[in-house]
Amino acid sequence: DAGVTQSPTHLIKTRGQQVTLRCSPKSGHDTVSWYQQALGQGPQFIFQYYEEEERQRGNFPDRFSGHQFPNYSSELNVNALLLGDSALYLCASSALAGQETQYFGPGTRLLVL
């Protein structure tokens, strides 16, 4: 049984560019959450998707947007990249509309130059 998968594993962008990160949830999971982990910090909640809608959002600007597809996979988009967006982006999936334990993918490491 495949766990949570994310792509790409690493990404380098320059300021002002746009980026799209992808996540496939664990089989049987219907809810996807995204977290940003800056170096040396704990993960910070960005937003969460269930039934293709954003259900809750953390304290992140509108430059961060997302999408969930009918097969439950999800994308995270970041526009107008800033140096401070450099971080590890983690996707987590869970079952039963997010009521169950969250399982994380390996993350995408984004470097903005």
Add this chain to the structure above:
Amino acid sequence: GNSVTQMEGPVTLSEEAFLTINCTYTATGYPSLFWYVQYPGEGLQLLLKATKADDKGSNKGFEATYRKETTSFHLEKGSVQVSDSAVYFCALPFMNTGFQKLVFGTGTRLLVSP
């Protein structure tokens, strides 16, 4: 809102030493509590969890007991190995509009030397 406080690291131990990483929480009600582990260059892995007061979660020799009296969920292991070197995160869910997000501590880095 819900929050988690972890002891600062790094924690440096020799192999076979006893490990304790402290975690205390502030929460409404009695949410589940989690420990996640992050090995170098990797994502987060669920290490163990406890779903109600006095529950003990355990996995891979690690244990943590949910103590509502002291609002704590300290992580312990009787004999650490070099392979346990990682960053450990205590976390709890925060419910909003019927959905839950995870709130994490700042993480505690464990370094185990041979």
